[in-house]
Amino acid sequence: MTSTQVHAEEAEPAAEEEWQPKIVTFCCNWCSYAGADLAGVSRLQMPTNFRVIRTMCSARVDPEFVLRAFANGADGVLVLGCHPADCHYIGGNYRTRRRIALLRVLLEQYGFNPDRLKLEWVSASEGAKFQKTIKEFNELIKELGPNPINDEE
Amino acid sequence: MADKVGAVMVVGAGISGVQTALDLADSGFKVYLVEKKASIGGTMAQLDKTFPTNDCSMCIMAPKLVAVGRHQNVELITGAEVELIQGLPGDFTVTLKKNTLRVNEEKCTGCGECAISCPVETLDEYNQGMKKRKAIFVAYPQAVPLVFSIDKETCIGCGICAQECIAKAVEYERKDQALEVQVGAVILSPGFEEFDARLKKEYGYGEFKNVVTSIEFERMLSATGPFFGTVMRPSDGDIPRKVAFIQCVGSRDEKVGNPYCSSVCCMYAIKEAIIAGEHSPGLKPSIFFMDVRAFGKEFEDYRARAENEYGVKMYRGSRVASVEEDPETKNLSLRYSIGDETNTEEFDLVVLSVGMRPAEDGERLSKKLGFKLNKYGFCETDVYSPLNTSRPGIFVSGSFAAPKDIPTTVAEASGAVAKAAALISEARNTQVTVKEFVPEIDVVGQEPRIGVFVCHCGINIGGTVNVPSVVEYAKTLQGVVYAGENIFSCSSDTQEKVKEKIKEHSLNRVVVASCTPRTHEPLFQNTIREAGLNPYLFEMANIRDQCSWIHMHEPEKATKKSKDLVRMAVAKARLLEPLKKSKLGVLHSAVVIGGGLAGMTAALDIADQGYPVHLIEKEKYLGGNLIKIHHKEGDRKPKDFMNELVGKVRDSKNITVHLDSEVKEVGGFVGNFKVKTPDGEIDAGAIIVATGANEYKPSEYLYGQDKRVVTQLELEQQLDEKTLKAKQVVMIQCVGSRNEKTPYCSRICCSNAVKNAIDIKKASPTTGVYILHKDIRTYGFREDLYREAGDLGVSFLRFPEGTMPTIENKAGQLEVTAFDTVLKEDVMIRPDLLVLSAGITPNEGNEELAKMLKVPLSKDKFFLEAHMKLRPVDFATEGIFLAGAAHWPKFIDETIAQASGAATRAITIICKDFLETEGIIAAVNEMVCNGCGVCEPVCEYKAITIVKDPSNPDKLKAMVNEGLCKGCGTCVAACPSAAMEQKGFKDQQMYAIIDAALQEGK
């Protein structure tokens, strides 16, 4: 079944444009970005509503970036890094683990659902895991609904 | 003498060949990397994980493959075989036969459309036949070079792939080519062949579906394998509960002609057991060992964690007689025996740990190129020159010489470079090309004039994303003065077009929307640099791997997402600044700490290549531990070899020896070290640590109190001086090793003990010799010693892991009692000589030297290298290298190989005039930084130091050492006052991208 032929059958979008969450995904250049590429090479289909931002290491993701993303209306933020001990810069991902854990506590104190921020390890050969992470996080955010900041404006 | 050719041919592009090629290219030699298959990577590319670090094999190997694939000094010749080598060392003419891939390598972009349309399938060798591949194929998605090839047997010539290929790269009639190449030296690394498990009929491989080989199991574990990483029984696809690993299949087995031990199977079986457990919780692996040979660095505690933490059941001293299959359930029942007690156990899946056979074309190469093979078909080498073949000018590395694991292979790969480089060092840099660039345009202060190039990538992007509408959208973005589309942006003609557009619209920023920056960023950076633009004024938007390919069924959303990704890239591009790669001078000299076998070998290798070396030795004499060794290796005594080495060191004009002197302090950084010694300060570009290790001085078993208790070295002395008179000799293994205090295995004691036992039996056959042991770890070809000892009547007694033998002095008569795991009862022997196999302990001085060099120690207090597998002789801190027993106990030939490896690695630094620092590094904004010091401990590379601000002394500030900074950005995120910036990923630039991502595009 050719892809476009199938596409023709369900071309018309869902009845009214169902709300699609906006997700920002930070990927480290050496492992999770490579995992995302492998998902592409293996043509693993996944929802389109996430935007990848590349940093050299997951430890470069400043908590401030996460907060700014939420402030700009992101409904969910995913931070992906190398598996512990895989880090190209030896120990970067240990720091990331501690920073994100601390940040989630901070978010909770401000009444912002910490589940909107998720840390996950994806190695360069785990294309399928990248797909699974994106799909599951997308479902989770759909359940949590839009970022409360949006309806304040 | 004919002048030397500054080029080397490396035959075989597995991990060994790739490492050799990279080191040669970085040492200023042209490399011809010849590979039989269509893509490089060898067996390691098939592995899922590697021991002992459980790294994902592809993650750590892919960067090396990409680097060698793109290195300007390396010419990759795939699908080729060496036919003939003529001429003299230093000036060889090599004839190659390059088998046609029937695809034009220059034109093929690796997009894969041809494979999708090919109608015929065959078994996929890369996946050991557990999956199908098409007649036109590439080995695996990350293959380097990413070029498809046609397998003529399977192909029926229907012509579909040529029609579908947009790049018109398929050429059915493309002929084989004969090539002639001029090189100075040849390094052989054709790897090994897997033992054919079918030859062991009793295990039923090929007949019973659920009996698989270890390499097939490795593919099952891999995420890119047939079962996407889930372990399944090939018979019915269920997840196996109980998995059995049978060791020594085709190793330590005279019947099949492989009496040697393949050295790696115990470890990879343990690894596969651990990973299988991780993939399917509740899976219970059991391994049937004869001996658990976990002798390498960190191997022993990897084995211990497997047994205790991961619940891997280990049957020691076991022999599996046969495997039977239950026709109904397809389960397998193993009949095995330990000692004389046999029983059977049923398993869901059986993995045969197949050993290593010599490389398949080893026979052909040895005939054609005229070098000798040893009796097992591996390449014959000598203990004292482990990297030379019998033909001068042709060297060997990796498992073609003997079965060995990846860390040893990588060390040897660098070692072989030293041997080859020494032969042709005067021709260094004669054949390498240095790129000349046009002067760089100064764009500082200019308004951003951004050019956006959107790629179709054939139909890979264009088939889903509406490229023209993305181009139109790009034109509307602020700062964009040109936007256009190409069919293949990475093709050479499009590079020219990009340069023209840069000139035509005087662009000062370039954004390319196509595939992944990981593989293509350097290509475009190089192109804009050739047009005079600083390479860092460039940003990519990945609209193929991370958009069109993963949203194939939603073209409108994929097109909208592509517009967003372009908007984000343009947002960052506006704020990009030119970055300079600063140049640091390099001193063309080296310091070697430690004058033992390792130190002297390394020093000589560096000196032979014409670089001055300072050899610093603590003692008053050179030689280190070699002096204490009396037995013979082959027909030469280590002592005689040592004297020969010392002579060479003395005569060499490039080596200055500093005896009775210790390193006091080490300053500076890679290329500019300052080493303080009692004889004054030495400047050097690189340092090699070869401080060796000591024999463990036992305190147990009445050693020191009763002269009838000696160590193996002391026994060797008695044997040498023929003063041995004992009638009943007992040896105890693992004294001072593999216990709570020193959990590691010292690797060499088993072989030494067995060798000494043989010497005793030869000297007086009637003497009774008993060896009490946990596992006998005579790995590799040393397995012959174990068999010879058995034949000569030496008796071996295995005592349990936890309970060492005990000793009593009953009225002057020594009594040794040990629990015999076979007879399952205590056995008491009365020796008139007790020999303790004492292990090897690290130098006390390691702690202190490590602090000076700012290098880490492993938990067993040996020095910790940068990466156990792929950088075994480098320290994490650049410019400092490691060899010999200081790294881990090892045999003479392993020490020599590793020392040569360290020498090569050092030369890759000191042979350069300058070192370029990373462009993307941290930079301190001095006005804002108050020297709080949060960033200093965060840096793994110790690149940050807190210093006094020169402008006002009482204020502190952080200073970044550009030589050491790797640009990870950890410190930048940690800095509380945002004083620390990461060039290329500045906060402002990141904010711009985040805002652009969440801004609603039109």
Add this chain to the structure above:
Amino acid sequence: MSEFEPKIIIFLCNWCSYAGADLAGVSRYQYPTNARTVRVMCSTRVSPQIVLELLKDGADGVMVTGCHPGDCHYINGNYYTERRMEMAHRLLKLTGLESQRLRLDWVSASEGEKYAGVVTDFVKELKGLGPNPVHKDAKLASRLKAAVDASKNFRLKVLSSKEINLISKGNAYGEKINQQSVEGIMEQATEDEFKASLILQLTNKKSQSVKELAKELGEPTDRTIEHVVSLRSRNLLALDHIDGATPKYKAIVTGGA
């Protein structure tokens, strides 16, 4: 209830067999009324998916007629018809429905009598076979649906379309391929693609294990695993969940979300 009267669809090629049928009429040859004829310009127009679709819809028999090889008004049309009907027969055998329900016959414009004879014989044969059980046998229905899907498969259509030229004119290397080896490849490819389509059919609504699929496909489980592996690598089947020790697979409904 009157005796079973099979319903037969007969495809007549405009230039030869339609004229043959007319000649039977002009010569007043009598034959049973069960045939329902459809005129096409050339027999080659009738693709395997059309004949299999009709058998799935309950036709008791389908016959494709055309000019004798060499007589085709469109020169090589009927050679391809022959190959196509071979593929259709291969797929039909795999579904379990009697393959005699599909017939290919050459009827020239002058063979009126032969046409009448062929129709009569086909009716007699079908009466022996009895009615097409597809409406009462859900399993057979899904197998026929799988056969229809397989007949539209890219691989099978390429192989069956290229077979003639590969054998007669030679391939891209200028070599002529021998009939047996192409036949072997076709045989294997047809079986693989049929079973793949059937697996996708069976796992469309409910996830299935390898054992369950093997029972349906009537083959040993290790052969079924090969199909599952190939479908997963072609991204058409996904591991849904693991039930105890048994993985369960589900067809991937193509669509981004």
Add this chain to the structure above:
Amino acid sequence: MSEDARVGVFVCHCGTNIGGCVDVPKVVEYAKTLPHVVFATSNLYTCAEDGLSSIRDSIKENNLNRVVVAACTPRTHAPLFQSTCEEAGLNKYLFTFVNIREQCSWVHMKEKDSATEKAKELIKMGVARVELLEPQEEVQIEVIPSAVVIGGGVAGMAAAISLADQGFPVRLVEREKELGGFVRNLGYIWQERREAVGALSSMIRRVKNHRNINLYLDSEVVAAEGFIGNYEIVIDTHGEQKKDKVGVIVVATGALEYIPEGLYGYEQYDNVITLTEFEILAKNKKLPKLSSLAFIQCVGSRGQDKSYCSRICCNVTLKNAMNLADNWKNMLGLEEAGKVVESIPVEKAIPAEIAERRRGRMGRRDREAGEKDEAEVAPTRLDIAVFNRDIMSYGIEHELTYNKTKEKKVRFIRYTPQNRPKVSHEGDKLVIDYWHDTMQMQMKMMVDMIVLATPLVAQPDAKEISRMLKVPLGQEGFFLEAHVKLRPVDFATDGIYVCGTCKGPADIPEAVAQGMAAASRAAIPLARGYVQPESLVAFVDSDVCSGCGTCIEICPYNAIRKNAEGVAEITVAACKGCGNCGASCPKNAIIMNHYTDNQILAEARAALQAVNG
């Protein structure tokens, strides 16, 4: 289905042919119940004028947009009813014909009830199909009124002259520096015993100064793209590439003589020559003085090397044998050069009945001419033998010559492929060692010269022309015509024609005849000025097509090519609508106009629905 279908059904009685068996009124009633059927009626003879007018009127009255006629066979009557629909303003493709006579009433005479049921169902199927039909426009494609003839031999010249005479400009492209082709080698051509050169020169003169022919000598056609009526060709005249546009192409590239290496001592002995070499010697009057001569037939043909019989060698041999026997125009070199002996009287009369038999067979020849010939015959001083397997002197004149040569004492010695004559030499004499069948013994014959009758073989570069024009090569490299019997001078691809020895051995009259035939076939599209292909053509959905090229290989009419975007595109003029590409397309991207899958399935399924209600 653009607007809602309004179907009219017209059931025909055809006198009693249908009505006598099928209950027509009941069928009409049933038709009315079918969905979308708004009008149904019956006629005694629908094909008669009142039937046709009833269709025209009811289309207008009920503004029908679909018509089903249930009557006899579409093969004969469909065009008639379709043009009636057109007259009523309905697109003729919105029409379906249901055959309830030849394929229903006539063949189910004894089962009236089930025949009526069948008729109902056939109409139900017809209605189901007609609902899905779409109007089609038949597009007219203009034909460029000019032609190119490749090859300037007798066949090519004949074609060129005949086309030019009809007023069409012709480009005649000849590879050599002069016209004439193979015939230039020949000495005397048979019939009027005229010199070949003479016969040729009149033809060449007509070509050279014909205002409608521009002649390209020492030139070749190197490229030809396009389809019937619109070929873009490139003519390479001694290095310079000239582009041109023509409507049709005639291939007349001729054939070559077979060189019998290693057969019967050819090249070993200098007096062993081929038939063509003999003709050249005869033409240039260089034949040596001979006392004895032997012809050997079927040298290199009929299985010795080539598989076919070359058709003309026997007749050329017979002609030469007769001329030699008569020493025609003293073609044999006499001792006293210059003494021309016109003719030598016959010594004795020919037995009556042989003369009678010969005169009778002279056919249209008048009696006197018959007698006159005998007179010219000279006594045979030359000993001639013809070693042969069979003498292929087909037709009237050739058989006559065969008899004459026998009269002139030419000896015909039969040999079999199992033991062919062997050639060796003694002194300066050639020796033929052969098996004499009647005497059942090996015999020897001494001769001065041996002439080997070798076959005509295909031009070695025929492959290039075949690849350029995409026309097939048949057996042994000769061009393969569309149908050996019914379309002998057409290629399967419309607009390209073939004549002369390039499609098989032929003698001069046959080659000329084929040239003229090709010219007349080529003139049809040129004369009409346009081609109007039926719009039963294929259509490629360019979004689905991935450019795999399978259809291009399959189409016998070369009607599909790849466009700029790399996807397949149908050349409407060339497509015949057979549907092969449609059924073969691996991506199911090709739709057959007027015979789409849905239309076929709808028609067939209509029959099945009735089965299960």
